[in-house]
Amino acid sequence: MELAEAKQKFIEAWGKLGSEWGINRTMAQVHALLLVSPEALTTEQIMDALSISRGNANMTLRDLIGWGLVEKQHRAGERKEYFFADKDTWNIAKQVAKERRKRELDPVVKILDELSNVKGDPKDPEYLTFHKSVTDINKLAKNVDKTLDTMIKAEESWFWGSIVKMFR
Amino acid sequence: MELAEAKQKFIEAWGKLGSEWGINRTMAQVHALLLVSPEALTTEQIMDALSISRGNANMTLRDLIGWGLVEKQHRAGERKEYFFADKDTWNIAKQVAKERRKRELDPVVKILDELSNVKGDPKDPEYLTFHKSVTDINKLAKNVDKTLDTMIKAEESWFWGSIVKMFR
DNA sequence: TCAAACTTTCAAAATATACTGAAAGTTTAA
DNA sequence: TTAAACTTTCAGTATATTTTGAAAGTTTGA
Numbered sequence: 001m002e003l004a005e006a007k008q009k010f011i012e013a014w015g016k017l018g019s020e021w022g023i024n025r026t027m028a029q030v031h032a033l034l035l036v037s038p039e040a041l042t043t044e045q046i047m048d049a050l051s052i053s054r055g056n057a058n059m060t061l062r063d064l065i066g067w068g069l070v071e072k073q074h075r076a077g078e079r080k081e082y083f084f085a086d087k088d089t090w091n092i093a094k095q096v097a098k099e100r101r102k103r104e105l106d107p108v109v110k111i112l113d114e115l116s117n118v119k120g121d122p123k124d125p126e127y128l129t130f131h132k133s134v135t136d137i138n139k140l141a142k143n144v145d146k147t148l149d150t151m152i153k154a155e156e157s158w159f160w161g162s163i164v165k166m167f168r
Numbered sequence: 169m170e171l172a173e174a175k176q177k178f179i180e181a182w183g184k185l186g187s188e189w190g191i192n193r194t195m196a197q198v199h200a201l202l203l204v205s206p207e208a209l210t211t212e213q214i215m216d217a218l219s220i221s222r223g224n225a226n227m228t229l230r231d232l233i234g235w236g237l238v239e240k241q242h243r244a245g246e247r248k249e250y251f252f253a254d255k256d257t258w259n260i261a262k263q264v265a266k267e268r269r270k271r272e273l274d275p276v277v278k279i280l281d282e283l284s285n286v287k288g289d290p291k292d293p294e295y296l297t298f299h300k301s302v303t304d305i306n307k308l309a310k311n312v313d314k315t316l317d318t319m320i321k322a323e324e325s326w327f328w329g330s331i332v333k334m335f336r
Numbered sequence: 337t338c339a340a341a342c343t344t345t346c347a348a349a350a351t352a353t354a355c356t357g358a359a360a361g362t363t364t365a366a
Numbered sequence: 367t368t369a370a371a372c373t374t375t376c377a378g379t380a381t382a383t384t385t386t387g388a389a390a391g392t393t394t395g396a
Contacts, residue, residue: 038293125206
């Protein structure tokens with residue numbers, strides 16, 4: 001397989017996985033493109049490589065910066081902005097975990113906490129089932145939350161070392 | 169807060185979380201509705217509770233059964249089918265992990281394996297960056313894969329016990 | 337065998353999401 | 367201060383996803 005073809009496949013696969021997990025396909029593709037680029041790229045280059053419009057490229061890059069996955073680079077004597085992706089897989093994973101926890105998991109945990117406190121007739125099966133499901137899911141969500149928090153604060157070596165040993 | 173209102177909030181929250189993570193909102197809502205129902209429900213009851221069409225209810229229930237989260241119940245002397253959700257949070261988490269691994273993660277790992285083997289000029293920075301990113305992500309994906317596999321095979325007590333102790 | 341009771345299918349419609357491109361905005365250097 | 371070089375915005379458009387609902391299919395009991 002040619003390198004160019006392989007890059008294309010990588011970009012497609014990453015875009016597909018992203019979209020299946022609720023991340024905009026184009027955003028995942030731009031990220032993939034930057035991941036396989038040794039040099040920082042300009043908006044123009046990204047537009048060309050992925051056949052997307054200037055507006056789309058601009059918004060997507062802004063989002064990626066917001067996720068902490070990409071950064072702008074300025075070069076002396078140049079007006080253009082260059083974009084560069086952090087290539088460290090562990091940083092990427094941590095960053096994604098951190099953002100999704102904050103944006104999506106934490107708000108739900110907040111609601112589940114409220115709903116866990118709803119009082120009702122302890123003889124009413126409707127209430128009992130509601131209460132049990134909500135508190136059980138709350139416990140699970142809090143566990144996931146705590147796990148992600150630990151992961152975010154952890155050192156890379158911890159992940160590649162101890163978790164692998166543990167899970168077997 | 170009234171029980172009815174609380175149920176509604178739970179259904180909404182679960183639907184929102186689902187859609188943010190690439191799961192059809194209606195599917196997550198039907199699941200939530202069944203989770204808080206002590207008794208199995210008919211298609212009609214689900215249609216009414218969530219204001220969805222018969223077709224949608226039917227397809228969504230079929231999907232939920234496909235995910236292993238819901239099962240059909242038949243009652244003696246009745247033509248109607250009843251639907252019931254497994255209420256065990258641990259089973260739900262395992263089931264979702266299992267399906268998403270199979271449907272979405274494994275296919276990507278397969279592609280990454282192929283791309284890891286693409287050969288190129290070891291002096292070409294384009295190749296080197298591509299190769300490093302792909303192999304690094306492949307390692308991470310395999311780790312996640314292995315972790316999920318262990319989780320799927322693990323006992324509930326293991327999860328609630330040792331993982332909680334570990335992450336702190 | 338019939339028809340009532342129920343389930344499934346899927347083309348068309350509705351809705352939600354993503355993208356475009358041109359205009360407006362900003363920065364820089366002469 | 368001007369204008370070229372570049373970035374940002376967002377209303378309108380396009381695309382993708384989800385939902386509807388009526389027709390077709392199936393099952394059951396008389």
